[in-house]
Amino acid sequence: MKGEPMPEAVPSAWMVADRPGVPVTTVADLIARNAAEHPDVVAVRQWDTTLTYRELLGRAARLALTLREQGIEPEDRVGVCVGRHPGLLVALLGTLLSGAAYVPLDPDLPEQRLIDTAADAGVKCVVGNAVFADGIPVPDEVAEVRPCPALPGNAAYVIYTSGSTGRPKGVVVSHANVAAFMTSIHERGRIERGDNALAITSIAFDVSVLELLVGLMVGASIQLAAESDRADPERLRRFMVEHEVTWAEVPPALLPLLSPDDLPLVRKIVTGAEAPGPEQVGRWTADGRRLMNGYGPTETTVAVTGFPATGQWSTPIPIGQPMLNHRVYVVDENFALVPRGVPGELLIGGPGVTRGYLGAPGLTAGVFVPDPFGDEPGARLYRSGDLVSWGEDGQLRFHGRVDRQVKVRGQRVELGEIESVLRGHPGVTHAVVAAVPVRDEVSLAAFVTPATAPDDLRDYLGERLPAVMVPSRIERLDALPLNSSDKVDVAALVAGLAQDDGVVDLEGVPGDLAALWSEVLGVPARSAEDDFFVHGGHSLAAMRLVAAVRFRLRRDIAVEDVFAARTLGAFAERVAMADEVTGADIETGHPPALSAAQRRLWFLDQLAPDAAAYNIALAQRLRGPLDVGALSRALTQVVARHDVLRWRVPHDGGRPYAVVDPPADLPLPVEDIEPGALADRLHTEAIGRFDLATGNLLRARLLRLAEDDHVLALTAHHAVFDGWSERILYQDLAAAYAGDTLGPLPAAFADYVAWRDERESRRGKDDLSWWTTHLDGAPTVLDLPRDHPRPAEQSYAGAFAGTELSAATDAGIRSLAAELGATPSTVVLAAFGDLLRRVAGRDEVVIGAPVADRRHAAFADLIGFFVDIVPLRLVSADPRTFAEQVAACRDELFDALAHPDAPLERVVDALSLPRDPSRGALVQVLFNVFNFAQSTVELPGIEAEMVPAGLPGSPFDLTTYLVERDGRMRFELVYNPDLYTASRVEALLEALVHLLDEAVARPGAALGTFTPPNLDLLRDGLVEAQPVPLSELPVHVVPPATDTERTVAAAWAGVLGKPSVGVTQNFFDMGGTSMDLVSVAEQLPGKPRVVDLFRFPTVRALAEFLDGRDGTSSALTKAAQRGAARRERAQRRTARQPRRQEGRS
Template structure:
């Protein structure tokens, strides 16, 4: 991506001539004020003219450098302008610098003349006015910066660059004759050009803060108020210590040098006050990019887009443009570029290079690592020379620091790479673990600091940089050769164990005290034995390598259900044992998990064989049945996503990429057919994907996306996903994807995007769009599930039946509209974003209760539902991700099971207790995954409902994985919101955590509820989360709710079928269920029937009766007698004969001697 700032004309004049023009226009206007000392433009011009004449007499002119050494008084500004007016270039010499530093600068610049503040300019004779004799390419000033060699390096800025900058800044910040600008920066830093020269070039008044004013924030605030400052450049470190309310006249705040914390935007940016983040190196005359922020902000500010007349590229090591979102070095070009480094042609040639994309022009290699964001702004990641490797991954310390500063409770942050770990030092009000949690939500595990130390302040070097050495020396010393305490500090065990762990812990505590703050300290010493070391190693890789002790809790350290699954997937191949998710959930600590792993069986050689014939998983079978049961539900299981693509799109490459993805992810070529009433997977061959392209406008595109999302799939005939491309313009498209849940879940979106990006990058470069084959197929997952269920199904079913016995079968929510006679799935949605304080409170409460954020949100949801309904218990479903093996981590598909969670939400239960209960329910659901929901429904006696989904009407779903990003080469992508296609449940609450903020989104059945009720529901949940208090329940439940009761196997009096229709129905039941006989009062679900078996019965009855029968009718008439009467009520010619034939066949089957079995099971 190549970005250009807007074109802006600027005069071919030197800066002192611009200031002189203002003096001629209004000589009485205030140019400089410092408390009672006021200098008008006329007086300033006269002094500058006299000094310039004197300097010219001393031989100062173009390309002659002159030092300016003066205290912070108006004479300092006269000195700067006098040198410029003489045609020379000034070299600032800040008196506050050490004498050796000043001598080094004077030596490097070969200064022959130095202007001081004590010159008797007022006594000199008037001098004739003369335009600045410098040409546009003559030096204007030389600013010395720190050099990596320890010797200061001078950056040569020319007059043309200076004029362009002051003109651009005036336009950007609105500087004019009514502006009163704070001058705060040292003249030795290029921010002084913002403070002093730019305002004077615009005719504004410079309010010059003295040394005492700069040193005291309270005095500085008074200075700003007394001088009625309207514009100021405030370094980020000053923003937290000044009170915006005390500066009522301030209209423009500029900041820079490092990203301010997001909380500062909310403090400083108002409708009456602009907040500008400026970015640029000294080598580009202060400014390359800028960004104007407003409102709430949840991450460090971007550095924005190129300023006027400038251009910016982000490139890799070979100067090739990188994709949006990818880190690279910033190359800056434009009229603001410096000439180079003073008397250092080699360094100049290495940093100022030929523009790779604009022949004849130059760019500056900034050494700054940045990345384009989807909105066209640049995110600053850090310096290239602060790049380290952690576990083989490249890590930019600046990026970690930026994320740390993005936490609302962190003021300043510095990160050191020490002994193979990232160590963070912060000044903060937040707890260290809370800060680590924040990093863990935004950064890959390798970039999360192993330790966070809260310190009173960050010590600074004379250069203004943080003195990391001083901070590190306060850490515990590295121990001797046995490495025991070293292992305790690094989080890795040595071969000889951890005998020195206690001493190491004391050392850490003492180090925290020496630093005046706190540190994260491991518990129980270091890991012992092979299993513990393996657990700790993988644990560190997933959660951020740190000081994890044997008794540290996985969930306290930031783990959750997704990372637990990844932990299992990594441990299985490393240890060769059948590690299960419950080993993590019940073991919890390094020690506990290792003990369970040691008892696990060795993995058999054929756990996942690889590429079996297509076979449906239980979850896919359930979706097939729901599609058959209620055709209206078809679109409720659609997944609709869309991405806006900006840039030159290669259509052929995109089509080739989709083709490659379908070859790698074979489930995307599946259909589900009906084989004798049972579902069967069919895999189609790979065929080229052709994308339909529709050209339209934005308004029509929005309508199309909503329509496409609601288009149903014929599971038998259709490919179970669709892709379309909307063309809004030559450089703007929308990619629309609609996928059936049978082949796609939330986790799959990132996998699909990653595969698509890799294949597109290859195709766009003319290479084959090929992707590496997966190590297994979705059919292998289906086989694995069957194998896993054989050993655990009955135990898990028994556990759930006992747990749910007596639970409420419905959540009796008040509706805004009459409940339809049959299930409907119309959808609408509402959302709310929690503020940072409430989000942080959620995580604090989770840690305090040994839980995770999902448990807190689930508890709040349950509490509100209980308050609305008056029920003391509710059952809420939650999806459980079933990607337990490493082979399934990169596989697109449907890996979801629904678990019914029983929550006690009575008024006598405190919210903290409810959080712990929600935690335990979630853990138990992960530990007992093999019970299909439909079987639980049948054995709890809840089948046959037609107005509600049985047992689970309300769902909670937490998205705690990273937001999917589509990164197609050369294109900028941003997600487009698509309305929910349907609502499979009465309402579903989604918890989504992105960039440190929690978002709650509810998708609800709009045939039942109105938007006001759902907005109130969200508000109530937020209130519970903010206060930690459950709502007051309704005085009495609207009506007693039915309860789920575990079916008891009790023989019933057998009543044989009598009528031909009863005999036909009973015969079909016996055939399908493998029974010898059924009575007319037997319920299909009590004698072993289930949803899939009912689908077979439907097909058999439809064939015999010669007419369509709906599954919903069969569920509504679950006994032989009820179904027979329903069929007889719709009698047609010939039906009796057909049904009698079926009855005779059933009788023949019974004659073969099959015994009656009232506890038979469903066959699949």
């Protein structure tokens, strides 16, 4: 009996005493009983989609009614081919309620495999149209629930396993089998009502019965992971956290890829199919969680033995003892019981033993045999073919297979089936498949003759077998070696693989990846052109590779990157530029909401309402017979498709929000002009400002130079448009002009905002902490020597200069970048940063860099503003070589990209930087890269070319564009002419090009040895005096004395949440932000300009300004001095502290 020593008379048998309580009913009736008792409990959830038990049962009843109307009755078989969404549960339960047995047809399996399975099972119909065009759709309607007409002994489902004859075998499992399994697993695995049960397994695998059916039978809430949720360990972790999973069946290969610390709510874990690593037991049970290692063939329903593992293990984990009401025996080839410690074949008896194989009575009789050890009439045992032994502790140990069946990634694979399929290829004469150990797992290798066998064998197998059955390696030989018994010498073939240890000679990221690749696949990488999937890669292997890259290389790569960049070299390129954020799955249908970047642009618009620096101007010259009407209609279609172009941004009390207007015609006025007036007209169009509150943030104008010569001028506000959007706009415009229907987009810009906000809610706090630490002590102002005094308010004026790099310099940059494992833009950034620190006379500078946030595929074809600005802290030191400086810039860029969930405005606020209306906060110089192809609108019969569209202005003091087009690089500088003359900017360009020439020629030379021209000229100019350290003046809270002071103080106190405000206290020192200033402006009489609130940041100064005085009283001066003194001392303290970042190179 359980808990007692094994009977000596039967030393290798172990029987758990029969217990009453196994329900004699159907799966459907048990689930219906839960629905009646708890109708409003969530039965299944997938992110925001849920079905209660009432809803699930009602929809399933509707499907059952449809099936019955088609003549479906007990013992009929119905295919279920539905993707991983809540409708899958409706399909399964509806089929069971109809009385039929379901046949799982996973849409992710090869189509031919599904067709063959459906034919072999003799399905009467198929639910779901994922593959089968005539499939019955999953209903949204509900119907009255009728009792299931099936009996407990009727079939509940038919599931297919690998077959040694070359054909999969359909195992017929009854309702009674499943009910008995539910009772036993409830005792051992503890899935019960109130659990949030994870479901990640394909319906083609028997564990799905535990996750889905048993979960519903006990009243749990099923947390159904979508295909994308289970394809990546990080996404799966997030799914489990967000869905508050408490119970999970986790395959052994996934256990080391998940962290128990990240999943505190998961208290019960079932694993199985293959043994988990011993170290995983202590890892997962240290805090009292339950971990059960289960075992069971499909022919015995799901699991028949289990071992509750705890503590520290260094030996393989047992498979335990039989579950409730089951019997197991260990026998030799003569069916005699063997003693403890002696391996033998495992025989299994009990209520989980299924009917047998569909339509294969002979095969069934061979492995479902009469029970010679019991006294129950008609009882049968299943011959598992597994070698096990009893341990002295009364636990079963697993030793492998008696036959040639192996477990690959937790799934049972018959090697003979793969060989049979291979031999069916006309180019193959003989084939042998072997299981090859790879670390703690099994990989498959195929050996075929002749040596000239075709190269398409992998594709051939992939079309006929699941991915798990496609061998990692296929070796083509002239002949297969034979042993002394004239049988194929499989051991010699496998030994030959071990001797073939080809290596790959790669450095840097590709070299690191080659090592990880070999570890994961057990196959050495031979070159950068090796294909991950050709060499045996699969989804689980890709997950392991991704986990290894994240952990060892500190790069956040998603599984889709492995699929998209299949070769070692291509994948290495992705890894080199990866950040630490996982692209999440996209939920659609969100209402309009502003991103942090859009809110920043709105605030800047409030600060300078007459400026147009954030306009994006485009112009295309169109020569040929243009259909103006068709062009107008096409523009309207584009605006209808991309709803962000119909957004407007009003505000309520200083808080902006987004509103989307319904689709409407986009005006396209046509204007006749002379060619000589084109440039001026385009400039006028470019600088026309937008009113964000009223919308129309894209405008169009057609300038007619001649009958067949037009210029299309388009101007958009940056809040709804970025550089990448240009290509999308022209692409959609061309399609609509040609008469094509613009189909629906996978997501809208509002969905991006929600996706971004969700990431920030998870990672924003940590990222903000990183940024504040990283920038602590950094210079927050980069004031390059100027030709003109800095205006009191930022003017946003713009001018342009540019130059093209020589072919030699261009080639040198690219060559050095490849050598250092960097991008060409990183090489240029290193030179640019070093030049600016020389000109500014500093050891370090902060330069902003725009970063596109289109990392999810759903955003690739959206128009919108997907840009963040990251402040790069570039530290230079003369002893450092240029190559080291490039490496430092590369690391700085990677670190910055790894922390994208703290927008620039939040970083500025967290650093408590002083607001200065004369310059941007923290970032005054920008480095931007344009490396996408120049876009033109391809209209039929029209010759199109880009023409300069005018320069709306400069949002920064200086912006350097590295433009990579047509295989060449050039510099384009946009600068503020109110600060710099054209001659100074031309001198800066000349110095930068010269510095790059020297640096790429001598990358190993110290930075100080380079002598760019014009340094004296560039250093000579107007600069602001550095803050003079002042002693801390005592701060006295002086109450407001005038009516205006009281009005201002009340507004401040309300916005800042302070009980009182003194007239000399600084708004920003009290914790005020830029957005708070807008709210203050809304509450003050006359609604002063936001920029004036920047200029007068104390109550008294602002009150004096509002009263018509200049606001420059001595109290204001002293308050400003105190703030400057505090900030100066803080910067000096942090500058004296050693910084880890300075040591990177």
